[in-house]
Amino acid sequence: MAIFSRESFENIEKRRKDLGFPGFLLEEAQKSFDYLEQKGLPTRKNERYKYTNLGFLKDVDFENSTISGVGQYHNPSSNTIQFTNGSIGIHLTDSNGISVFKLSEFSNWPEKTKDAFKVQFSKFTETDEPLEALNSLQFEDGVFVHISGKQSQSLHLVHKNSGDDKQNSYTTASIRNYVLMEANTSLDLLEEFSTLGRVYRNNTFYATLGKGARLNRASLQDDNMTSLGFFNLRIKLNRDSYLHNQTLALGSKLSRNNVEVDICGENAELDLLGAYVIEGDQHSDHHTTINHHKGHSISRENYKGLLNDQSEAVFNGRVYIAQDAQKTDSSQLNKNLVLTEKAEVNTKPELEVFADDVKAAHGATVGQLDPEELFYLESRAIPKAEATKMIAEGFIKEIPMQFPNREYQNLLLDAATKKLENFNLEEI
Amino acid sequence: MLEIKDLKVNVDEKPVLKGLNLTVKPGEVHAIMGPNGSGKSTLSKVIAGHPAYDVTSGEVLYDINFEMKNLLEMEPDERAKEGIFLAFQYPVEVPGVSNRTFLRTSFNSIVKHQGSSELSEEQFDEILKKKIEIVEMNPSFLDRPVNVGFSGGEKKRNEILQMAVLSPRVAFLDETDSGLDIDALRIVANGVNKLKSSDNAIVLITHYQRLLDYIEPDFVHVLADGKIIETGDKNLAHKLEEKGYDWLVH
Numbered sequence: 001m002a003i004f005s006r007e008s009f010e011n012i013e014k015r016r017k018d019l020g021f022p023g024f025l026l027e028e029a030q031k032s033f034d035y036l037e038q039k040g041l042p043t044r045k046n047e048r049y050k051y052t053n054l055g056f057l058k059d060v061d062f063e064n065s066t067i068s069g070v071g072q073y074h075n076p077s078s079n080t081i082q083f084t085n086g087s088i089g090i091h092l093t094d095s096n097g098i099s100v101f102k103l104s105e106f107s108n109w110p111e112k113t114k115d116a117f118k119v120q121f122s123k124f125t126e127t128d129e130p131l132e133a134l135n136s137l138q139f140e141d142g143v144f145v146h147i148s149g150k151q152s153q154s155l156h157l158v159h160k161n162s163g164d165d166k167q168n169s170y171t172t173a174s175i176r177n178y179v180l181m182e183a184n185t186s187l188d189l190l191e192e193f194s195t196l197g198r199v200y201r202n203n204t205f206y207a208t209l210g211k212g213a214r215l216n217r218a219s220l221q222d223d224n225m226t227s228l229g230f231f232n233l234r235i236k237l238n239r240d241s242y243l244h245n246q247t248l249a250l251g252s253k254l255s256r257n258n259v260e261v262d263i264c265g266e267n268a269e270l271d272l273l274g275a276y277v278i279e280g281d282q283h284s285d286h287h288t289t290i291n292h293h294k295g296h297s298i299s300r301e302n303y304k305g306l307l308n309d310q311s312e313a314v315f316n317g318r319v320y321i322a323q324d325a326q327k328t329d330s331s332q333l334n335k336n337l338v339l340t341e342k343a344e345v346n347t348k349p350e351l352e353v354f355a356d357d358v359k360a361a362h363g364a365t366v367g368q369l370d371p372e373e374l375f376y377l378e379s380r381a382i383p384k385a386e387a388t389k390m391i392a393e394g395f396i397k398e399i400p401m402q403f404p405n406r407e408y409q410n411l412l413l414d415a416a417t418k419k420l421e422n423f424n425l426e427e428i
Numbered sequence: 429m430l431e432i433k434d435l436k437v438n439v440d441e442k443p444v445l446k447g448l449n450l451t452v453k454p455g456e457v458h459a460i461m462g463p464n465g466s467g468k469s470t471l472s473k474v475i476a477g478h479p480a481y482d483v484t485s486g487e488v489l490y491d492i493n494f495e496m497k498n499l500l501e502m503e504p505d506e507r508a509k510e511g512i513f514l515a516f517q518y519p520v521e522v523p524g525v526s527n528r529t530f531l532r533t534s535f536n537s538i539v540k541h542q543g544s545s546e547l548s549e550e551q552f553d554e555i556l557k558k559k560i561e562i563v564e565m566n567p568s569f570l571d572r573p574v575n576v577g578f579s580g581g582e583k584k585r586n587e588i589l590q591m592a593v594l595s596p597r598v599a600f601l602d603e604t605d606s607g608l609d610i611d612a613l614r615i616v617a618n619g620v621n622k623l624k625s626s627d628n629a630i631v632l633i634t635h636y637q638r639l640l641d642y643i644e645p646d647f648v649h650v651l652a653d654g655k656i657i658e659t660g661d662k663n664l665a666h667k668l669e670e671k672g673y674d675w676l677v678h
Contacts, residue, residue, distance in 0.1 A: 372520045379476045380534035381508035394524020
């Protein structure tokens with residue numbers, strides 16, 4: 001299925017060349033184009049897309065990506081990078097040990113930075129994930145963030161995209177970001193998405209954590225209910241490093257998050273969390289992969305889902321433990337609370353364990369509200385709908401409450417609470 | 429204040445209450461005792477409005493603003509708003525919901541229904557500080573999720589704390605003494621005695637006489653095979669302690 005014409009592709013390539021994008025990025029895009037032209041988009045027959053139909057993409061106008069943006073957003077208490085329909089605004093309030101470069105300005109970067117970026121780029125260039133390949137073709141711009149200072153930094157990435165409201169058509173918004181954290185650096189990062197109108201967004205985020213580096217990253221996806229949201233996250237952890245990554249998926253009619261974490265050094269630690277709160281006809285798909293290439297590392301995965309109406313969720317958690325990755329301690333949990341009979345969850349663990357001295361636990365549940373809990377609250381004068389929201393909120397809050405940065409944690413909690421407040425509970 | 433008339437209740441299609449009658453007036457303390465399986469817990473759950481119980485006939489009339497209304501036609505949260513309270517025998521855990529938030533939401537729901545304005549978090553915290561003294565509870569329990577990881581005694585004290593916060597007009601205490609050691613029993617009983625007044629009524633569902641040494645009943649009823657077969661004063665409880673239930677039931 002040809003979703004991207006050769007002509008569109010050549011137009012984009014020309015624009016990138018004129019802007020001064022590096023040659024190796026253009027070459028990768030060409031490879032992605034060839035790959036997609038050959039393979040097409042995945043259908044239900046492809047195991048990784050069994051439950052998620054990408055048919056929507058035929059309505060995306062891949063060339064229509066610029067509409068006058070929404071107002072400038074700047075979080076005064078944090079370093080902020082705003083992405084609005086492909087244009088980027090950088091506001092650094094504290095630039096100690098943090099430098100941000102736009103990919104479209106590559107030709108003006110210092111040589112050292114160009115070299116560092118080339119190394120990063122080459123680490124993430126092989127992919128058979130079609131949505132990532134699409135991003136390679138489409139992304140309008142992106143940033144390369146280099147963290148090198150001793151003090152802990154914070155960064156707020158705000159994506160505000162807009163499209164029009166024409167039925168059966170989507171405006172494209174596509175960004176590619178890289179983060180390189182030097183040894184023993186520390187960063188709190190919140191990446192937030194909101195949209196107006198019908199937008200198809202497809203973003204990638206590639207990060208490398210140096211020895212002993214610590215990254216706390218949260219992705220707050222609160223797009224409107226007519227949009228399509230795709231995100232490809234790939235992070236590599238070197239020895240002694242720590243990653244807390246959580247996804248809070250609230251919006252989009254159809255969303256898919258591909259998350260891949262490579263544990264490349266010993267004594268690394270990963271907390272991979274997610275929460276999806278969906279209603280109506282929403283479909284939220286989370287495919288995660290944790291690769292333990294080296295041993296003596298810990299991964300804890302915890303995804304929770306809260307579903308109302310006839311919404312659908314997909315969770316696929318792959319854990320690979322290499323033969324040499326002895327003493328790996330890995331655990332995976334996916335718990336779902338379903339408020340209606342029509343809501344549906346497809347949850348599947350995939351464990352590939354080749355080492356013999358490891359712990360690899362996994363579990364999944366899909367359940368409804370406990371009627372005894374509900375009655376307990378009702379017997380204390382709390383009406384059924386409110387009691388349902390209290391219990392549901394208590395259930396899902398566990399995830400955002402674990403985010404280590406207090407300011408960002410509050411933003412996450414408020415967003416989750418607001419989404420839940422608006423749930424229609426008439427049918428319960 | 430509360431009149432239970434010829435109440436018949438089925439559980440899983442089996443009759444458990446077979447025509448129970450009971451009248452409770454303000455200021456009274458009633459004890460309901462009886463052998464296992466007699467329907468004691470069923471009675472309190474039906475009064476609270478638990479959905480698993482099927483009332484086949486009878487009425488429960490409750491004085492609301494000087495009019496006797498049929499309690500059985502009201503939703504559980506409406507009954508609670510009108511001052512009905514049940515201290516559960518096995519209080520359930522509610523993960524993710526803090527005790528403090530639960531108590532405040534509950535309190536405000538009742539207070540709003542009765543026409544007063546709701547309290548803010550700070551205002552309610554002031555009230556809560558005094559109430560936890562009634563059950564000698566450590567304030568750290570307030571920020572924990574409701575009943576999660578609480579011992580049996582702590583759960584029962586949490587029930588009495590709720591009673592203290594919500595000031596019900598009729599409180600059913602379902603085997604509140606079961607599983608408690610002497611100290612916990614003393615604290616729970618003290619709490620109940622402090623909350624007792626001439627405007628409210630308390631119905632103690634209990635298997636053992638022991639609790640009645642601490643909370644003195646005005647009436648003792650024996651519930652057997654779905655009906656109240658005998659009513660007396662606190663001496664009846666002593667007799668039951670000595671002789672068991674057999675002599676009455678046959």
